[in-house]
Amino acid sequence: MATAVAVLLTAGLLVAGPGRTEAAATKRAPDPARVVTPGIVFNHPFRSTKKKTRIQRKIISTVKNVPAGETIRLMTWNFDSPKLTKVFVNAHKRGVSVQIIMARGLAKSQGPGRSYPTLRKALAKGNADRPKPLRSWIRTCASTCRGKGGAMHSKLMLVSRSGATSWIAMQGSGNFTGAAAVQQFNDWTTITENQPLYDGWMTMWKQAKKDKNTKPLRFTVPSTTTPGSTITSIFAPHKKKVDPALKVLNQVQCTGASNVPGGRTKVRIANAVWGDQRGVKVARKVRALANAGCDVRIVFMMMPLKIRNILRGLPAKQMVYITGATANKFKDRYVHLKGLSVQGNVGGRADGNVVLSSSENWTQLGWHSDEQNVIFWDDAALAAKYADQVDLIYRQAPRSINNYVNSADPNGRIVPGTEFLAPKDYPFHELELG
Incomplete structure (x- = not known):
């Protein structure tokens, strides 16, 4: 299916859109040689902007280098960042399948112009020519996605490939928000080239998107x-x-x-x-x-x-x-x-x-x-x-x-x-x- 989407992209069916030139699409093309480094990073809200936003920049770099036909699967309690919204929308426009789950209460609280309504509208466009599993969307869960009561409070991202790196699993304490980037001490761990772990996390993801009670x-x-x-x-x-x-x-x-x-x-x-x-x-x-x-x-x-x-x-x-x-x-x-x-x-x-x-x-x-x-x-x-x-x-x-x-x-x-x-x-x- 990834190959099918890539072919459609080459033909300009998914990316070109009104006002988008082939040159513009090429300018933003992912770097196929870029390597996603495994390990842990921390941000520091008291220090320079570079150190405050270390986690956010790690996420952005990974997403920007995901090529057409690949997948991003994201769970976050809160998504509220214009910068991150733009990055994920751009990934979708170039043919990446972006699927996001966030907490329903927070999604409902966001008015026009905020991340949830912006993502919902943008990710709904351009799906008609894609196989159903590779369509993009943002959804919410009634409470916790895989249990009863509680809340969906995960903060993780699964990327099939970014640059030269495959099977990327990222997780930590930070939500996809401006506050997480500059006000909080957070951590973010990245695990790469580990298909058994990636597949296990995908099992969890597939359970979560059904929003039904399941086993630990x-x-x-x-x-x-x-x-x-x-x-x-x-x-x-x-x-x-x-x-x-x-x-x-x-x-x-x-x-x-x-x-x-x-x-x-x-x-x-x-x-x-x-x-x-x-x-x-x-x-x-x-x-x-x-x-x-x-x-x-x-x-x-x-x-x-x-x-x-x-x-x-x-x-x-x-x-x-x-x-x-x-x-x-x-x-x-x-x-x-x-x-x-x-x-x-x-x-x-x-x-x-x-x-x-x-x-x-x-x-x-x-x-x-x-x-x-x-x-x-x-x-x-x-x-x-x-x-x-x-x-x-x-x-x-x-x-x-x-x-x-x-x-x-x-x-x-x-x-x-x-x-x-x-x-x-x-x-x-x-x-x-x-």
Whole structure:
């Protein structure tokens, strides 16, 4: 089918359109020699525009080099960026099949000129000459796409080919928004040339677009870039499965590490929102590891008093930087990562390395929602890079647990001292707009 679409493009049937010249199409042609680099990248909202937009530029570069007849499959809680909208529309116009799923509530909230209505209109054009599987569209799910209740909160992209690279799976903590690009600390991991992983993620995608309840999906494949490393993909809703964070932390031994100074296993955690009994379980495990001698550091954005009390006294900092006298959801900068790194005695290895990179906050809402969790086992370079990023944020974070502020809720809806927050109290719809 990809070949059929490419032939149509050559004939000018899909790209030419009114006012589009062949020269203009050639000028924007993808670079067939461009290589998509695997690994993890982080953005930094306090630094230069180049460093703020590092993740966004990685996405744009990948999309711009997808040739006609190939596919892009995207899931994001929020798509609200004129720049990214233009890039994906241009990909569709040159014959790429672009299919996007986003959260229904946010889609409905976007008025004329915003990304969802713009994409819906633009992606509907030019489909008549394409085979049905290669048509472009943007859709929403009633709640979570593959479960009951919750929300579609994934942030991932699957690309069949970009430049010289095939089977590209990308995921992380950032939505496709301006806020994700310049206000939040986010991560974005790229896995390339790994067909078993790509096919497994496509299985999830095909389930999601049906918007029906399905079983949990978890599988492990070898890494194609790091010898001896494996990658575990975990897609929520989890139902009765083990919590992804505890799947890693339960395998940690705090002493006897051979790859860190002093033999103390290093645990670095960056998870934006901890809440509910789920957050309590993770917090108690982290407290137990610290008591057992692990070298623990935590950065976060918000958590209720009960969890703060469990973690009190540990090296834990709140990264929410208020730009003015009061909190402002459109200006505050904050940690938005959802993951952790372990270096040391973990998984039965004294020289172990593990990274959990995810879209999932440690809340009941996250447990029931469509989210992705990716665990990289025995990838030393990745674990070191993630740990260094957490340490950087920790050094720059302005608050400890003792001077915690509810800056994420400028309207005062969340009362300090509340034991748990209900799902409606997490202001995702406020935090990630812009």
